[in-house]
Amino acid sequence: MIVITAPTGNIGRHLLPLLLEAAPTHDEELRVIARDPARLPDAVRERVEVVIGSHGDTEVVDRAFEGADAVFWLVPPDSSLAPADVWSSFTRPAAKALAAHGVGHVVGVSALGRGTPVADRAGLVTASLAMDDLIARTGVAYRALANPSFFENLLEEADSIREKGVFTDVVDADRKAPLVAVADIAAVAARLLLDRSWTGVEDVPVLGPQDLSPNDLARIMTEQLGRPVRYERQSIEDLRTTLVGYGLDEAFVQGIADMKQAKDNGLDIGVTRTADTASPTTFEQWCAQTLRPAVLS
Template sequence: MIVITAPTGNIGSHLLSLLLASAPAEEHLRVIVRDPARLPDDVRDRVQVVTGSHGDPRIVDRAFEGADAVFWLVPPDSSLAPDACYSGFTRPAVQALASHGVGHVVGVSALGRGTPVADRAGLVTASLAMDDLIASSGVAYRALANASFFENLLEEADSIRQKGVFTDTVDAHRKAPLVAVADIAATAAALLLDRTWTGVDSVPLLGPQDLSPTDLARIMTEQLGLPVRYERESYADLHTALTGYGLNEAFVRGVVDMKRAKDEGLDAGVPRTADSSSLTSFEQWCVQVLKPAVLA
């Protein structure tokens, strides 16, 4: 039995599709979802559904009964401080993992562990603390240490379409790893189906190459067929914009601190290897995902 949290989200929906396609017949799948209606009909008929939040002690206690493995993803809650958002949300699950003797957990986390900025990286620091909390339950744990997602650029689709501009806070020429959520889901699926692994470790996912905002602008221009340029946003302007949306002040500081840490090398602490270099290129992703969103 594999339990999947956040099955209608970006990573979780990819993961669920992969598991439904590749899991052996004897491998049962159970999902925790707030609104089962968001699951496609053909999916809902093939999985066990537990309705509710996976931050609820009663829900995870019911969902983890009889489970061999869990896919754990915390949906960031911008109404909470980072520690409450990650470790606070996860604490009931840690208790349920231990009480039900769940053997394996694969969690969505971030790069940065062991770097000089890991303890001042805002949301990433909170995510790494969550990893430690899960590991303390005694399960075999693999933290998917992800680079920034290609999919973050989908939030810029309107700006790219209307103004030919995307923004971030990092230096225009700073190269860093980026990864597609489909590659994260594929790695998670392989780990959840294998379960011969033991102990606690991180699995870095760096995408196929390091890219700077300047590189991204050039590739988007080529693949979208329209001029795209990068504008660097100040940390102060980012803070003002996020607080203007009514986000929790501590959460906003967590986002700004994470952005600052990324510009100071947070994602540069893991050497690129064949194992850590996932497959989907930014060019492929632009054609398959970003271009339809921009042209919609």
């Protein structure tokens, strides 16, 4: 039995079809935790067991983890709380349920940066790494998917790219760093969940095929969209002011700002890309398949 949290999220919606396709061959049963089962496609609801509720709820995870062999764990961001409170409030009930039900394997969505000089002041990333430690202390075999920033973050800039030909961030325009497509993260998660021969606790970096700078992204978007796109660097203070203006909790906003500052200071660049840590989807492919329809629709 594999339990999937956040099955309709960015990663979960790619992961669930992969597991459904493989489940008959691997003789696996699937269970999902969902606040709103109606968001699951009809064909999916017919093939999985659904536990209704939040996976941050003690009673919900206790029911969901009973009889489970493996869990896909993802903490959704909650902009009404400080980052440490978000990750810990969700994960503590799950950690107790993992131990109580003897769950053997957990694959979690985490971040790059462990062991770097800025890891302890990287906001959302620091909270995510603390989550990894909490899960590891339960005694389960644990794989933390150590991810850089997602290509999909640029979808938040689709309107600005369409209307102004501009996207923004706070990092240096020429700073190269790994980026990854969420579909590639889902593929790694599926492989680990289906083949549970692994033991112990490890990070599993998922680094995309190459490092790219904001200027590289602008060049590729210009080519793929057939219109000029440029990068505009934003100050941390301007970012903070904008996010607070959207009504986000100030502590959560500080967590985002600290994460962005840490990324500009090299948080994501300490892991060597190898055949094992690279993932296949290029930014060109992602632009053609995902960004272009969002911008030009």
